[in-house]
Amino acid sequence: MRRPSNQFNQFNLEVSRRSFLGGGFAGLGSIALTSMLGKDARAINTPQSQSPNPQSKGVVNPLHYPAKAKRVIFLYQAGGPSHLETFDYKPKLAEMNNNPMPESFTKGQQIAQLQNQKLVCYGPQFKFKRFGKSGQEICELFPEIGGVADDICIIRSMWGEQINHDPAHTIMNTGSIITGRPSMGSWLLYGLGAEAEDLPGFVVLMSSGKGGQNQPVAARQWSAGFLPGKFQGVKLNSIGDPVLYIGAPRGLGAKAQRDSIASINALNRMQYDAVKDPEILTRIAQYELAFKMQSSVPALVDMSGEPKSVLEMYGAELGDGSFASSCLLARRLAERGVRFIQLYHRDWDHHNGLPDNMPLKAREVDRATAALIKDLKNRGMFDETLIIWGGEFGRTPMSQSGNGRDHHIKGFSYLLAGGGIKGGVTYGATDELGYAAVENPVSIHDLHATMLRLLGIDHLRLTVKVQGLDMRLTNVSGEVVKDILA
Numbered sequence: 001m002r003r004p005s006n007q008f009n010q011f012n013l014e015v016s017r018r019s020f021l022g023g024g025f026a027g028l029g030s031i032a033l034t035s036m037l038g039k040d041a042r043a044i045n046t047p048q049s050q051s052p053n054p055q056s057k058g059v060v061n062p063l064h065y066p067a068k069a070k071r072v073i074f075l076y077q078a079g080g081p082s083h084l085e086t087f088d089y090k091p092k093l094a095e096m097n098n099n100p101m102p103e104s105f106t107k108g109q110q111i112a113q114l115q116n117q118k119l120v121c122y123g124p125q126f127k128f129k130r131f132g133k134s135g136q137e138i139c140e141l142f143p144e145i146g147g148v149a150d151d152i153c154i155i156r157s158m159w160g161e162q163i164n165h166d167p168a169h170t171i172m173n174t175g176s177i178i179t180g181r182p183s184m185g186s187w188l189l190y191g192l193g194a195e196a197e198d199l200p201g202f203v204v205l206m207s208s209g210k211g212g213q214n215q216p217v218a219a220r221q222w223s224a225g226f227l228p229g230k231f232q233g234v235k236l237n238s239i240g241d242p243v244l245y246i247g248a249p250r251g252l253g254a255k256a257q258r259d260s261i262a263s264i265n266a267l268n269r270m271q272y273d274a275v276k277d278p279e280i281l282t283r284i285a286q287y288e289l290a291f292k293m294q295s296s297v298p299a300l301v302d303m304s305g306e307p308k309s310v311l312e313m314y315g316a317e318l319g320d321g322s323f324a325s326s327c328l329l330a331r332r333l334a335e336r337g338v339r340f341i342q343l344y345h346r347d348w349d350h351h352n353g354l355p356d357n358m359p360l361k362a363r364e365v366d367r368a369t370a371a372l373i374k375d376l377k378n379r380g381m382f383d384e385t386l387i388i389w390g391g392e393f394g395r396t397p398m399s400q401s402g403n404g405r406d407h408h409i410k411g412f413s414y415l416l417a418g419g420g421i422k423g424g425v426t427y428g429a430t431d432e433l434g435y436a437a438v439e440n441p442v443s444i445h446d447l448h449a450t451m452l453r454l455l456g457i458d459h460l461r462l463t464v465k466v467q468g469l470d471m472r473l474t475n476v477s478g479e480v481v482k483d484i485l486a
Helices: 017-045 091-095 165-174 184-192 254-275 278-301 308-314 323-335 354-378 444-454
Strands: 071-077 128-131 136-139 152-159 202-207 234-236 340-345 385-390 394-400 404-408 412-418 425-427 437-439 464-466 469-471
Touching: 071 184, 071 323, 071 354, 136 152, 152 437, 184 202, 184 340, 184 444, 202 323, 254 278, 278 323, 308 323, 308 354, 323 340, 323 354, 354 385, 354 412, 385 444, 394 412
Parallel strands: 071 340, 071 385, 152 425, 202 234, 202 340
Antiparallel strands: 128 136, 152 412, 385 412, 394 404, 464 469
16 A cells, blocks of 8 residues: 655555555554553653644744743634624615615625526615624624623624535635645644644534524535644534443453453554554554543533523523534533534524524524623633634625525624624624625635634644645635734
8 A cells, every 4th residue: 555655654564454554553553552641651652743632732833923822712603604694783784675786796696596697686684783882783583692792803704715504614624625625624633733742632422403404414524625634623412422432341350451452462563563654653542542532521511510591691501412512512521621613503504484494593592692701701711712603604695595595605694703803893894784804804714824823833844745746725816804902
């Protein structure tokens, strides 16, 4: 098996099937030994350059800039929430409700399902109010987020490149429409390394609610791509066992397990010395982490010890798999040192029934989003945690099906808070009908560049050479949005 030559696979070697399987079983066996023998034994038996815990330190060391944030919680609203019923009020669009959409806005523009159809203006379906000392304008459906208006930055000038869900998810997560690139969480973990020793550095949660189409989200959205597999996201199930086979094996005593794994571990070291395949060390690290998770994950997801007041603040019920419970779990993950936490909440795809369905979605996310911000502040974690709220795109100012909105990429809204972000700020603007970003446009690459900068990383310098090219999260563009930085 010929391996490509790059900084992760430095050796062009012939690896036999027997050697490959031997390395795999050796990696499996070593998981428990290193944990049971402890850190001292691991330090004695493992050369520094061949550490089985490569997540302990990232490649950006020292950091390029002083870090404002240590971690990211991305509240990903999958399906594309309408900016016109959330954070971008357009009174002119309300005036033009049911009138033809001016052709000057849409001529020659990419539209999804409304292409070649009669385009009619569809005004905001709910009122907006001003909240906080900053007076930020937010839809009345989100009073709890309004209650933390002075802590958040609203970007009203986001724009994207892909108008269908899956490629839009792909570029939002990886900075490219080409599948197989590392996700932003993987890039971040690669750059900074993990803080937690008994949990993955990149965790994904998924929730669904009512009031929209339940669009699928592919597992490759948290893939490590061409980075080593240890940097990929680990999805925790929202209901039932958080991880399959998380329970410890039955019928095997500690001494028998220790003796057998000690022998396997010796063989594994011999295998690595023979073939020098770095993936063997990666496999060891991941199996060791899996062993540790048998203890850490059940304690993590057991929220019975959370005060009733905290559960009520989030609106969470134990074991319900809701967005609220995911937000509370995200706080617990952050406390335990997880570097990148991504919550996918689906059902935002409102091609029809928007007036009935938007209130349902707002009730699912409004209280929990604000609670997460307040909870982090109460625990002294807000200033070191970057919170991002938004989806893969927005929705059209034009009506679809009479009471819905189509996909839209020319202008939509995002929320940022904590971790070096100015609070109480509205940045950028769309035109008077909410069609296109016209003031301080912010691209997806700009968002990624800003996120990395807040974590102390120069997006231009976090690169990996693949097939002769210096690949990076921000592809070939991206500028830090300095005006929103505290």
